[in-house]
Amino acid sequence: MRQKPSLTFGQIWNLSFGFFGVQIAYSLQSANISRIFATLGADPHNLSYFWIFPPLMGIIVQPIVGTLSDRTWTRFGRRIPYLFVGALLAVIVMCLLPNAGSFNMLAGSAMIFGLITLMFLDTSINMAMQPFKMMVGDMVNEKQKGLAYSVQSFLCNAGSVIGFLFPYIFTWIGISNLSEQGIIPDSVIYSFYIGAVILILCVIYTVVKVKEMPPHEYAQFHGIEEDPVGKEKSDFITLLKKAPKVFWTVGLVQFFCWAAFMYMWTYTNGAIAGNVWGTTDVNSPAYQEAGNWVGVLFAVQAIGSVLWAMLIPLFKSYKKIYLISLLLGATGFISTVFIHDQYLLFISYSLIGCAWAAMLALPFTILTNALSGKNMGAYLGLFNGTICLPQIIAALVGGWLFSLVNSSQINMLVLAGILLVLGSMSVFFIKEKR
Secondary structure, eight states: OOOOOOOOHHHHHHHHHHHHHHHHHHHHHHHHHHHHHHHHTOGGGGGGHTTSSSHHHHHHHHHHHHHHHOOBTTTTBBBBHHHHHHHHHHHHTTTTTTTTTTTEEEEEEHHHHHHEEEHHHHHHHHHHHHHHHHHHHHHHHHHHHHHHHHHHHHHHHHOOOHHHHHHHHHHTTOOOOOOOOOOOHHHHHHHHHHHHHHHHHHHHHHHHHHHOOOOOHHHHTTTOOOOOTTTEEEEEEEHHHHOOOOHHHHHHHHHHHHHHHHHHHHHHHHHHHHSSSSSOOOSSSSHHHHHHHHHHHHHHHHHHHHHHHHHHOOOOOOHHHHHHHHHHHHHHHHHHEEEEOOOTHHHHHHHHHHHHHHHHHHHHHHHHHHHOOOHHHHHHHHHHHHHHHHHHHHHHHHHHHHHHTOOOOOHHHHHHHHHHHHHHHHGGGGOOOO
16 A cells, blocks of 8 residues: 655645635534524523534534545545535525524524524535545545644634634624614624635635545555445445444544533523623623623634644643543633633633644544545544534433523533533543554
């Protein structure tokens, strides 16, 4: 088997640059979905149910995209066609979702429209997101994978900062952050519009700059027989049976981590509004101001993640830095219950960013080092189930847990911290293979 040549930093950057735009779209969704549906009239006890669609679409779409792209060979590449089509669909839906309350529909109809558009947004974002992870596995050698996923993590967090801050910035320059009952504020609507434009421009850049390996080169570099028309087929059950042990041990860590972040995305808005601004009235100026501040906090988290990601490669043991990162994140979540000053929350969310940096870079680095090139896309798509399934479960039991913690949204963030502690303990089960 031939060794894949080393890529220049510019080539690695181009390989993942489109991820910057995709992450802006994803961060706009993450920071504003609870705010949008609360504004449309959703009860806090039911908020977690609205979050079922993002991971549900991921667990369906990403394995399919992975498997189909494994068997796709076109003049444009094998992963890039799915990337471009997904981004194009995301742009259309991003222009519809924040207008869910603007079409003179009743509150119930507006929420149904919002749910349908959210489902399509999640489908398209997942379709656009997965190929970036696959292209790193396809084209980057083992020595540079850590760097490549770190670059992807940096672009991911940089995109997150932009997406999270958009509503705050637009409010600052004078765009209205208030609206009639049941209508999404203009600051949020314009954020989605601008995010859609950036998304498609970034994806076009990657499509133009990146040339994927032709089938014969891919076969040589990955030590497999050339199968350009996909004659050899493996179903998902067979692949899971043959999956390396690290697939399952890292997946266990993923379960606790992604459940924790599901509760962060779902309950931070209400938690910060209640614990810092002292309001639960979704139509009050204070609640909408808290909603903007959540974007700032998520941006702080992303910046903290970027800085921490620079330190991760300095550790020789992936397991050690994985464990440390998750414990720091747990500390950040649990500390929020004691903080009533909006600026002191910067410390909490910077610590949460440490966990986020590890979650973005380390699982895929550890897994791809244990995989051959054969069925790489399918395995990465299936591995996405370790991201999506815990979010689905967390969303389904979220209402029950919310009642269990005295219907306190800030207590749900404490629960997220406890989940990260359990995730850090699960790191001990991982056996690295390089």
